[in-house]
Amino acid sequence: MSGNTYLLVALPSSISRSNDPEDAFTAIQSTVPSDAGTILRFPIPEFKIGTLDALVLQADELTKLDANVEGAVGKVVEVLRSIVSSPQETERHKTVSDKPVEHYLRSFSWNKVKYRSDKSIAELLDALQREVSSLDNDIKTKYTAYQQVKSNLVSVQRKQTGNLSTRSLASIVKKSDFVQSSEYLETLLIAVPKSLSKDWLRTYETLTPMVVPRSSKKIAEDNDYALFSVTLFKKHSAEFIIKARAARYTPREFQWREGAEEEDKREAMDVQANERRLYGDTLRLARTGYSDLFMAWTHVKALRVFVESVLRYGLPLDFVSVIIQTNPKNAKNVKKPLDKAYNYLGGNAFGRDKKGNIKDDVGDLATGIMGDAEYPAYCYFEFEVV
Known part of the structure; x- marks a missing residue:
């Protein structure tokens, strides 16, 4: 659904007394007020893990790729808005595998056919980068072609319906009007x-x-x-x-020639037919492009959660990941109780204020993983679907 805010959170199973993932999930549910957001599982498979240095570099690459895919998704939305007739129509075309975005995120599971989980993180990163770049370029090229033919159509229509300073004169003047x-x-x-x-x-x-x-x-x-x-x-x-x-x-x-009026009519029909064809092609590509790019974006998010969880919580892998659906107004009401309950996970790695909350100046590791965003004591990503 348009306008939703989503939070991706991963916490170690040790937040529950039994050290069990199911109990950890229940603990997260009980931490967040039920009226603040809906908490659902966000299952992530285990990937091949390289060295710690490689993981830190991959965290940085994933941060950049995340921003690139978000930008590509936004550009496809702008394409849809520019070619369809209404905001409602735009929303109708924003689906992932023919499902509403909300449904896709709430029922997310890793696509093991498209993004094989037996591959290394480096291989998955490379595949995702190539896919996003290819889709972005294809949509840009098709949309540019559509804009050009649409501009041609406007010119042709102006020639047919404009005033005498712009319209075609083929149907107005006669041979006898010229020397x-x-x-x-x-x-x-x-x-x-x-x-x-x-x-x-x-x-x-x-x-x-x-x-x-x-x-x-x-x-x-x-x-x-x-x-x-x-x-x-x-x-x-x-x-x-x-x-x-x-x-x-x-x-x-204007040069008088026999058949000029018929040529104008044929040109108008050809341009109109070309515009309709490119409109359909562009709309289909934007629809499938939105679906594929949004799917890629979600998988990039999943990889970021996995990599950061490994960097934070170490091995063996034992964490639970969830997605919380909320809205911009309630996002703080979700994060505040999470911070209160799980700030201790930062241990002594970060400076704390008098209340025990982690300070903002957490050093280069935070910058590498989270960019310029606030760095909480646990794995946390926030994004909006607009």
Whole structure:
């Protein structure tokens, strides 16, 4: 569901007296007020673990990848918002494996087919990075192509429905409106604001030398413009166009040819068909891209929880991981009791204030694992789905 806040928390089984994962899960449930959030299991398989130095480096790489995937997911959402008709329609397309995002996160299980858990963390990291980069580039390329054809469609539609200063003239002018087969003379078409029509008729003969007297004819008019023809010697055409523009008239580039009107219609039909095709392709790619990127993002989160839990709690692996669904307002009401109950897990590794809470200045290890975020005494990640 849009607007939810999710907390990923991992704690050692030793938080329960029995040292049992089930009892540890129950302990977490009893720690967080039921009206603050919904607590569900977030199962993570065991992965091949290398050296401690490698894990620290991988924690840093996962932090960067997490931010990259989040950015890629956000860009896909912007694509969906720009091509569909309403926010409700956008939400309808934001699914993961055809399930609502909320359902996917609440029932998460590691996809062992797509991301084989028998591979090392380094191999999984590399596969996820390549997948995210490929999806991001594919969506960007397709969306750019769609934007281009949509811009072409707007131009074509303007040619069909705009005023006389922009629309196609193929269906308006006739062959007889032009001087034919002259070595020296040519006919120009000028769109003149209706309020300036009298000025045009009074001055067009004097804009440049060698304008044929009384050659201007009004061919058509709409609410804004009148379309006039004017005949002059070709060698002064470029100068005439410059002078016409300076007088706030709009010269229209148009060469009479047989079949121009039919060509315009075919062009419009081709562009419209191409726009519909690319719209469908872009929407399908954005839908599947959102699903695949969000799935990748969740698996990156799971890897971060695993790596940090190993770094924090050591071996043998004995921790329980949960996902807590809440909202931005209640997130603090979830974290506060967790901090109160489990701050002791920081031991003497971090400085503490007079109340026993961990201080913010926890050193390079915190920066490596959590970036600029607050560093709690236990494995904790917070993110929003918008």
